[in-house]
Amino acid sequence: MLMPVRYAVVGAGWISQEAFLPAVPQTGNSRVTAIISGNREGAAQLAAFFSIDHVCDYQDFDALLRQDVVDAVYIAVPNPMHHDFAVRAANAGKHVMVEKPIAISEKEAIAMIDAAARNDVLLMTSYRLHNEPATLAALDVLRAGKIGEPISFSASFGFQSQTGNHRLKNEFWGGPLQDIGIYCINAARHVFEAEPVEVFAMAARPQNDQRFEEIDASIAVTLRFPQNRLAQFFCSFGVFDVDTYRVAGTEGELIMENGFRFDTPSRLIVKTKRNIDHISYDIHDQFAGQVQYFSQCILTGTRPEPDGEEGLADLKVLVAIEQSLRTGAPQPVSNPPRPGHPALSMLRRLPTTTRRLLL
Template identity: 30%
Template sequence: MRKISRRTFIHNFGVGVGATSVMASLPSFIALPENPSETYDGVKLNIALCGLGRYADYLAKGLEVSKYCRLAGIVTGTPSKALDWGKKYSIPEKNRYNYQNFDEIIHNKDIDLVYVVLPNAMHKEFVIRAAKAGKHVIVEKPMAVTASDCEEMIAACEKAGVQLAVGYRLHFEPYNLEMMRLGQEKVFGQVRLVETSLGYNTGDTIDWHLKRSLSGGGPLVNLGIYCVQASRYLLGEEPISVTAQFGPITNKVKFAEVEESITWQLNFPSGAVSNSSTSYSCGVDRLFASADEGFFELSPAISYGPFRGRTSNGEMNFPEINQQQTQMDAIGKILLENKKLPSHITGAEGLKDVKILEAIYEAAKTGKKVSLV
């Protein structure tokens, strides 16, 4: 991951104890948002949310308080949602689309960007359709269900001359920024071990996350991708190999199509090892690093927060932020200024993650170490 110029952000978040250490030495590849207290009266980026599930609610709330973006359109396959959201967010009928007439958005000058928040298997189709309509795109994680799909999405956006981002909200979150700084700047010396886990108990069997045709996999693609990301951005390195093991199936009806849990080990060029696990049958949310001269950790770590952190020197203390607002404002400002998005949140980054997810599945299925170089 390439280095970029350092920026201070102590004033951006209004942080107290713990802020000065971050100000002194920022993580290597992060583009940070501006001071949220500064007013902005200019043109806003008009966003259409494509898919109105649970996470779209988080995004809508973030857009309500965004400085540079506004919710201007919706795309849904459920007519009642179109009506309800239209009324709630004052979205005119001409900016409400379904999956069949979505391509007509090409004629709508009131929409600048489409944020795809659909089931994973639908990401490729709607990213490409949005690109062909001349709209910038943000897509949620995982970017797609296969690396080849990611490559097609990147190519389609490049051909259309639009920018493609992946919803890496934690790249703008102060606790995770501090974990990046501590690891990449070797504040406690060389990191030797990273442990990261994310899991929750799924609902009933109708959840689309349990349907391989929609999800592309189980907890690895839905939750484990956060663990892969955390290991990579904490170390600032790319893994060179992986081993992995599927966990036992305790409910054969619920987990007839996808894994219930999986554990994997990533090996990095520095010699660091990352042990990770994800599950649909237990709750866990943790990121831990052990280095030559100390440790640092978050728990909760990589969900929606509020986060808690500590190091071998004491507690971390950063403010809780609106993660969706902060992400959207950072992206919105860049696009409004007609600048290129930083590589750490683009399709190229999403492709790296999906390639690693594919290798983890291969390692678990074969029982062999899989090379990533």
């Protein structure tokens, strides 16, 4: 396959408009050649703005895949639709990048993984932070033992969600846990380089806020990891902007301020008895970084680190947390160890752009 890798964007909503479509021209090894959307008029406007050749409705997706116009698809439709589009794309021989959570059930995620393997294509879960400089620097600090053995992870991630957002709907498996809590789960797993074995969760929902008629506003979770390590996180669609995590070790502490969002600069603080280091990071285009990384994997035939199994690992934790919320009791989790974790070799520093069209 020759550069650039040709992508179809499935779902032309906010994340595609705000982040993915503007990012791809920054990569140098990728381009978008098709948009699949239920809003044909809006998709046509985006296609004209970004010089994209092909626009089609969801019902014409398979016909598009039969043409030689795309090599990979980026799936950014609501969560319950991930499985269907991913399996159809893989069966057509196209590589797949899918937004998180990878699917709404373990059965669907496994079917996506199996379809990719059966058709010899790559499946990547869209974990942009796995290529992000501050995140990788934090993990490198931990691996170097600069704060001793990590014992505790705690995170808070939340904002005020806007009325009408589809992530406030049960039918789309919406809620702060699936949308932003998953970042905290993923971070904890890689901070400890291990899989949680037990989860316990509590939720809160105000009675006088129409945004939370179908979903919980806030969720607090405790995860038990092997070797007497604990992680806790709070995620919410009903609080002032908060975005931070802390790792307490036997010999120091690591603090990441603005650790999860893609539109704010990050600051890494490393505290020990001897020193306090403050390291600031500029904003880089995290979507461009992950697209460039995935395209490189496609071009070289290299399996991406955040593969389908990585998405499945977080999904199984999400399902256990939901079961804990229903039962009021701790729930076991069983995931195999990951073969690898985000590494500095995956780092991408690509410039941001102001060229975007928001409909």
